[in-house]
Amino acid sequence: MIAITEEMAPTKSTVWRRFRRHKVALAGLVVISIMALVAIFANLLAIVLGHPDPNFIDQVNWQGYALAPGTAGHLLGTDEIGRDLLARLMFGARISLTVALFAVIMEISIGTVLGAISGYYGGWVDFFIMRVTDVVLSIPLLPLLLVLTAIVAGTSNKASLSFLVIVVLIGGLSWPAVARLVRASFLSLREREFAEAARALGNRNGRIIFRHLLPNAIAPIIVQATLEVANVIILESVLSFLGFGIQPPTASWGNMLANAQSNITSAPWAAIFPGLCILVTVLAINYLGDGLRDALDPNMN
Amino acid sequence: MLFTILQAAPGGPLTPYLQNPHITEADIARLKHNLGLDQPGYVQYFHWLWRVVHGDFGWSMSNSEDVAQAILERMPATLELMGCAYAFSIIVGVIFGIMSAVRQYSWLDYLITTFAFFGQSMPVFWFALMLQLAFSVTGVTAFGYHLSLPSAGIATNSDSFDLGDRLQHLVLPVTVLSLAFIASFSRFMRSSMLEVIRTDYMRTAAAKGVSRKAVILKHGLKNALIPLVTVIALSLPGLVSGAVVTESIFAWPGMGRLFINALGQFDFALLMGYMMLASFFVVTCNLLADICYAWLDPRVKYT
Secondary structure, X not given: OHHHHOOOOOOHHHHHHHHHHOHXXXXXXXXXXXXXXXXXXXXXXXXXXXXXXXXXXXXXXXOOOOOOOOHHHOXXXXXXXXXXXXXXXXXXXXXHHHHHHHHHHHXXXXXXXXXXXXXXXXHHHHHHHHHHHHHHHHOOHHHHHHXXXXXXXXXXXXXXXXXXXXXXXXXXXXXXXXXXXXXXXXXXXXXXXXHHHHHHOOOOXXXXXXXXXXHHHHHHHHHHHHHHHHHHHXXXXXXXXXXXXXXXXXXXXHHHHHXXXXXXXXXXXXXXXXXXXXXXXXXXXXXXXXXXXXXXXXXXX | OHHHHHHHOOOHHHHHHHOHHHHHHHHHHXXXXXXXXXXXXXXXXXXXXXHHHOOOOOEEOOOOEEHHHHHHHHHHHHHHHHHHHHHHHHHHHHHHHHHHHHOOOOHHHHHHHHHHHHHHHOOHHHHHHHHHHHHHHHOEEEOOEEEXXXXXXXXXXXXXXXXXXXXXXXXXXXXXXXXXHHHHHHHHHHHHHHHHHOOHHHHHHHHOOOOHHHHHHHHHXXXXXXXXXXHHHHOHHHXXXXXXXXXXXXXXXXXXXXXXXXXXXXXXXXXXXXXXXXXXXXXXHHHHHHHHHHHXXXXXXXX
């Protein structure tokens, strides 16, 4: 056990070499990169594909029902009111990925700071933070999120608020897992010689936490952050699906499915493609996280 | 001793007080939605808490009935769904986990691991839609049989009890709800089992001439299950969340659907009642899991 804790963190080139061996994770990285590029250049791609506005209703060809894939220049068809599905998917990618990115940044920041403080100081600070963590963990997340978004929706009528609200709520409620993780590594890190040396040199606690201990705890945080992106994408899509997330007409993968549900027999493609996007993206991220975990593990050779 | 367990259990004795944040939130909203009561929020909160302690959750405006009664009426349906899904996912997850650990790096192991990745990445509601599309809208014809499963409700006829019919209605919702949990339990079981297989007492048992099957099932399983207890307990909030989604898609007449309906009508008395009950349920089950843990693992002692 001593040998394990004294092991040096792998260098950058080692990490990359190990990561490359993990073929599925590499594929995951490629898929996510493509998704990210599509999300970033959604407006350009939409112009190239001939449907620049995801909310534009094709009144020329639309006849009261969803157009099948391939008809009238709609590669993936249209939804039930004649909007191009591919364009909506691309703009939906933008929304879903941005929500996930910002929510995870927020979640990781809160979780890391609280976990670091908790693990470093110990005592009643630790006790207090951990009890709060326990309580948040024991409340089912989805119902709580639904209640809170409903309250916000009930007190304000601005649909534009929904993006920010969802990011803040998801980020503000899903940090406990991160906090526990960071706390666990800080508990062992603070006993190590270099931490003691840093203290002996008279560094302030804040400096020790962020300059000396945090860099050594970063590997599990990166892995956790990756996996959390996957979780948040699913969470956002569920919220939007139930009508309490991203509000229409803004496209998100979740609310596209909400509309498609009622027409699932007549237009199954409108239900299949958005879900497939979620599945593929989340799967890719999970494999990426798995690959990163193996690559960053100091005990692996 | 009991007090220490309470302290160690997630939530612990502080839970009723720390529920505070969303209760005050609701109180603020209630102030706006209701008659504009002039009492400050914290007074209302204590009034509310006082009534809850006495079993009075208030009046549900959207259903025009007592909140406690509305929830209790629908509880059996939810417990039926959640119980079946929980049992199903634990059994299947453990079996899958053992199979892939015993045959590590075989094609079976790869198959199960891949399945687990898909299961964890699958958006529950989409999976539900696809199953509905496949099994109930069109029906699946395979090997000469036409298979079609009911996709909504708990029973075809609610007046008479027909076990076969009830089971048919359970198939799709339970499959949907279990998928993610089977995936995570089997992955966890696999790594836990792999760890146990490498231990000395397993080698000793094998050296004594105990058959491989008996070594795995008798010596290995019990030890590998210990860490799984925590994972199973920690996945309960997720199960409650999953049940809400599953119920709303499959028109299951349970608490989750009641909750979604209440949400649309800002029926806060009902929402709060549900949240309290769900959290209470989770905390109680975590406590039970902790006790189980101590019982399974003699090394853990609560003093």
